[in-house]
Amino acid sequence: MMDGDGTTGTPRTAGMMLRSAREGQGLTLSDIAQRTRIPLRHLEAVEDSKFQALPSTTYAMGFGRAYARAIGVDETEVARALRAELAANYQRPEPLQDLEPIDARRGPSGGLVAAAAAIAIVVLLVVGVFFGTSLFREDEPAAPAATVAGDLGMLPAATPTAAPGGATVPVAAPASGGQVTLTATGPVWVRIFDDTGTLVNKEMAANERYDVPETARNPQIRTGRPDLLTVTLNGSNVPPLGTAERAITVGISADAIRSRATPAPTPSPAG
Incomplete structure (x- = not known):
């Protein structure tokens, strides 16, 4: 009480x-x-x-x-x-009301109908021209169809290359992707979002973990205490996202985290 x-x-x-x-x-x-x-x-x-x-x-x-x-x-x-x-x-804000009540008996104006008809005609013409010219481009190679892997930003499969003697040797794709996991070492407020919108907006409790979806598009995090988050990539620890001095907004995709964990090359001494 x-x-x-x-x-x-x-x-x-x-x-x-x-x-x-x-x-x-x-x-x-x-x-x-x-x-x-x-x-x-x-x-x-x-x-x-x-x-x-x-x-x-x-x-x-x-x-x-x-x-x-x-x-x-x-x-x-x-x-x-x-x-x-x-x-x-606490009261949620009232939704905005229309300035003018809608008269159900009043249909769309003549100008609006004419404009909509003109737009429909233009669209039909553009579609017709596109498909009509496509029929006569049989000598051009067709564009590759989109794939789920391509849409999600995944690497294509390894492409075999010719080796001496006519044998083929598969080319290994560079390391990419992986599971990024965030674990709170203390109560910390986070907002995690990607190109599609907010994924998480909450206060994480101590020892609470969050696995960044591998299908997220350009995932990023906004937090005022990056020092209270432990980051791992495929179970291996990587350097912290930041310190307690300032808030951050950084990328947390597997590639972004991998680049933080990989030290920059040291230039060779001249001479």
């Missing part, structure tokens, strides 16, 4: 608990922002219970927990208070 605020007997909010502990330690919100890498305006929103200023309830919980850890307050108690406040007070 949360204590009263000492004057009115109303329950203390999570923001009141955090502000009281911070001021008791002689710290400013700027000090907390520097410790947690959380923007100052978001810390102010947590202290003032202005959760509508935050991107979502998930962010509110994550920021509150990080704030509590930074000043040594019971993280569980703060989280419990935040859940109660969010359940009672």
Whole structure:
């Protein structure tokens, strides 16, 4: 149960608990922002219970927990208070309404119908020209059909080459692909995304692991504490993604991680 605020007997909010502990330690919100890498305006929103200023309830919980850890307050108690406040007070933004009500009896305007018809005619002409000219290009080699492996960025199969005596020797493809795994050594907020959108947006708990999908297209990670993530490629450790000094956004595909693990060639001395 949360204590009263000492004057009115109303329950203390999570923001009141955090502000009281911070001021008791002689710290400013700027000090907390520097410790947690959380923007100052978001810390102010947590202290003032202005959760509508935050991107979502998930962010509110994550920021509150990080704030509590930074000043040594019971993280569980703060989280419990935040859940109660969010359940009672948080309201999702209202969807935008059309400025003009739609009249179901009113059909599309004549100009719109004419424009749509013109576009359809142009499309048909382009398709007809394309396929018509293709029929007369029989002497040209056909383009190779797309494959699932090509779409996913996988290497093609090894191509055999001729060896002396007419025998063929398969050419080995260079090493590529592999399983990238991220393991949290402590609570750390991460956003993992690729060209298709967000894959993960959460606070990973200590010892929690995440296997980056091998089919992800250009996967990347955004985090403020890269030092709290252990990275492995096919089970082998690779150098950390960064340090605690600053937030990062880096690629975490197998090729990107392999390039981090491979030292750059040292130039030969002149002479």
